[in-house]
Amino acid sequence: MPLSASNLSDHHKERVDRILEVVMAYAQLDFTKKTEVLGNEDVLDAIGAGINMLGEELENSTVSLKEKEQLLKEVHHRVKNNLQIVSSLLNLQSDNVLDEKYLAMIKDSRNRINSMAIVHEMLYASRDLSRIEISEYIQRLCNSVHQSFSRPGSDIRFRFEIEKDLYFEVDHMIPIGLIVNEIISNSFKYAFPKDKGEIKISLKRQDKIFSLGIEDNGIGLSESFNPEKDGHLGMQLIQMLSEQMEASIDIQRNNGTAYRIIFKD
């Protein structure tokens, strides 16, 4: 006789209901419940035991996953802390330096380190431990660079046109952050002799192609400037990181300097 609800005894129906309750609890990751195994020679006992064993395995996998997530969080936290320690050490070092040239180099290094520390700080705080939202990241990064270059009376502002809900993995975010850091640092250093102006950052996506624009309305690079030949470390970094990301980079000099970086996801 086929096993159907109509020919199950009340006792069996109750057992099936109890087994279903446990299945639903497991589906909600509640592993405190177990089906009752009576030790009968029947199929319901076997199904009940199978579900209990499955629950034990699921619970174990869930715990392992949570432990791994915790560990990854801890790693991001420690990386961020270590980067901040390096940054603080550089800051301490700069207390004993009087040469403006070396002080500027130390500041550049600190900003580069901070651009990476922000990535790890955001990863640590995010629910998804492998990706972060780029709009928030770029705004935090710009804020950090802005603070490092701010001078009394300066009026340099940012304008952001970055699509929301674009997420990038750490492998992409670190070079993007370093590139943005270099370009806006250059704007702060060279584009605005009167400490007044605007830096616009945009990011648009078309299918799998991203277009990152960073432009200022400052005095612009001189016509004779060749980034490949005349570039300092910052320019070399931009070139190198673009190559690493297999990105193309274009520089325009109309009413300021505009960088357009095209890369794939």
Place this chain on the structure above:
Amino acid sequence: MRSMDTLNPPDDATEITAFWTWMGKDGICRTKTKPLAVITLKEAMENSVAVTSFYKDKKFPLLIDARNIKYMEREARKHFSTNGRETKINSFAIMVKSPLSRMIGNFFMGLNKPAIPARLFDDENEAVKWLKQHL
């Protein structure tokens, strides 16, 4: 062929919480779960100690009669898989019969992947024949 029955514990079998264990005259060790036995890690470890006590100088096969088992917890299943621990057995066969023992046996074999040759049987003759390859 008449079905053999070598799975009745002799008087001198080692009796522990959930098992009887003894060495057969054929060189195959036997261990039998008590009726409605629930095997936790404690019972599993007790069983390993009992089985190992029959070791002299050569590893031997083990026939497990799990036909009366009620439940085996995850830690016990992990222990019996012999993964990552030294064992004095070189193979084991598990006797199952009821739907419950079949479920437990198949779940164990499917998920815990024993580190030594292991198979499920519902026929004792077949189990003994297979284990004799490992004597």
